Amino acid sequence: MFALADCNNFFVSCERVFRPDLERSPVLVLSNNDGCVISRSNEVKALGVKMGVPVYQIRDAIERNHITVFSSNFTLYGDMSDRVHLTLLQMVPDIEIYSIDEAFLDLRGMENTDMDLLAKKISKTCRRNTGIPVSVGVAPTKTLAKIASKLCKTYPKLQGGCYMNRPEDIEKVLKKFPVNDVWGIGRKHNAFLSMLNIKSAADFAALNPEFVEKQFSITGLRTWRELHGEPCIGFTNEVPAKQQICSSRSFSKEIYELEPLCKQVSLFVSMVCEKLRKQGGVCNQAMVFVLTNRHRQNLPQQFEEKMVTFQVATDSTLEINAAIMKALPRLFRKGYGYKKAGVILSEISSGKAVQSALFDAVDHGKHGRAMKAMDYINAKEGKNKVAVASQDPEGIRMNRNHLSPQYTTKWSDILVVNSG
Numbered sequence: 001m002f003a004l005a006d007c008n009n010f011f012v013s014c015e016r017v018f019r020p021d022l023e024r025s026p027v028l029v030l031s032n033n034d035g036c037v038i039s040r041s042n043e044v045k046a047l048g049v050k051m052g053v054p055v056y057q058i059r060d061a062i063e064r065n066h067i068t069v070f071s072s073n074f075t076l077y078g079d080m081s082d083r084v085h086l087t088l089l090q091m092v093p094d095i096e097i098y099s100i101d102e103a104f105l106d107l108r109g110m111e112n113t114d115m116d117l118l119a120k121k122i123s124k125t126c127r128r129n130t131g132i133p134v135s136v137g138v139a140p141t142k143t144l145a146k147i148a149s150k151l152c153k154t155y156p157k158l159q160g161g162c163y164m165n166r167p168e169d170i171e172k173v174l175k176k177f178p179v180n181d182v183w184g185i186g187r188k189h190n191a192f193l194s195m196l197n198i199k200s201a202a203d204f205a206a207l208n209p210e211f212v213e214k215q216f217s218i219t220g221l222r223t224w225r226e227l228h229g230e231p232c233i234g235f236t237n238e239v240p241a242k243q244q245i246c247s248s249r250s251f252s253k254e255i256y257e258l259e260p261l262c263k264q265v266s267l268f269v270s271m272v273c274e275k276l277r278k279q280g281g282v283c284n285q286a287m288v289f290v291l292t293n294r295h296r297q298n299l300p301q302q303f304e305e306k307m308v309t310f311q312v313a314t315d316s317t318l319e320i321n322a323a324i325m326k327a328l329p330r331l332f333r334k335g336y337g338y339k340k341a342g343v344i345l346s347e348i349s350s351g352k353a354v355q356s357a358l359f360d361a362v363d364h365g366k367h368g369r370a371m372k373a374m375d376y377i378n379a380k381e382g383k384n385k386v387a388v389a390s391q392d393p394e395g396i397r398m399n400r401n402h403l404s405p406q407y408t409t410k411w412s413d414i415l416v417v418n419s420g
């Protein structure tokens with residue numbers, strides 16, 4: 001048996017935990033720089049506001065319907081996500097984190113448990129411990145578990161938990177379930193599926209398996225078999241190590257001077273290096289790139305990058321930052337307005353076996369100890385408590401006009417309860 005725990009309207013739900021007054025009113029969350037809609041409450045969905053729509057296109061609707069708007073607060077969402085995962089881990093042997101708001105639950109060894117009861121209990125416990133509404137679907141395969149969890153959102157009487165196991169129940173559900181909402185059937189197949197008049201998951205499951213493999217490749221066949229209750233996708237407890245790590249952002253306003261640009265890029269360096277160390281990797285290459293605003297074609301345009309290589313693979317923020325800070329002035333042009341910049345680490349390998357060089361100028365042992373101390377302090381005391389001096393203490397320059405406080409990760413933002 002497989003289970004999927006999926007947080008409902010996750011970013012909106014995180015905001016509502018600290019703003020219970022918004023529980024039944026329309027709420028939406030915007031992407032970085034307050035660009036597009038990335039999370040909607042059910043009330044907003046009912047108003048017909050689509051996912052990903054740019055905010056300027058719905059200004060009227062926001063005003064007319066008194067929609068509460070939030071800038072994205074990923075510090076809060078990341079922390080709330082950790083809390084949900086921790087709750088899940090207390091109730092099942094293991095979990096596989098699939099995304100910030102979804103996790104598969106490993107139910108091996110729990111065969112004698114009443115699964116419907118368990119699903120509802122997990123949902124209830126998550127809500128009680130974290131304040132986040134979670135939909136838990138249990139089924140013989142991961143693909144079916146995803147479908148079961150979606151049912152919880154459509155039918156409140158399921159109380160957040162749905163166990164779907166009897167073949168006749170599964171058949172009934174698949175008949176009503178849109179094929180494009182099935183996990184693993186990408187949008188790229190939409191046109192082809194509608195040409196074949198395949199609308200529901202049941203229509204897809206009724207196809208001939210040889211035909212499915214020919215037209216939808218082996219992954220399509222895997223989905224087909226999963227819909228038939230045959231588990232093909234197992235548990236992967238280890239997230240595959242990333243071969244490239246990137247951090248980039250658009251700035252709220254163009255940056256015309258080198259110094260503030262360096263400060264921002266330095267922040268990106270810290271972010272990618274921290275991710276690199278988290279996955280236990282080292283890299284031989286780092287790239288910095290800058291972009292002017294392509295929407296302002298009347299201004300001088302530049303899109304350029306510089307690559308630096310390291311003879312000995314490294315994970316040191318100090319070393320990588322120094323190299324990038326040397327490369328960036330060579331990209332920078334006076335009179336150009338930079339709208340976006342970023343850093344990409346590549347040639348990543350495991351930090352366990354590093355080839356050293358005879359004339360290595362960097363004391364990697366010393367850097368390693370410094371990084372370990374830095375990561376430890378930052379994990380305990382808050383982001384960027386210890387940072388390289390070149391990085392911007394103000395953080396990334398983004399438009400975040402509707403940002404909520406860092407309720408759970410910053411002492412000064414903690415919720416105050418009035419007793420009087």
Ligand SMILES: [Mg+2]
Pocket residue numbers: 006007008009010101102
């Ligand atoms: Mg979700």
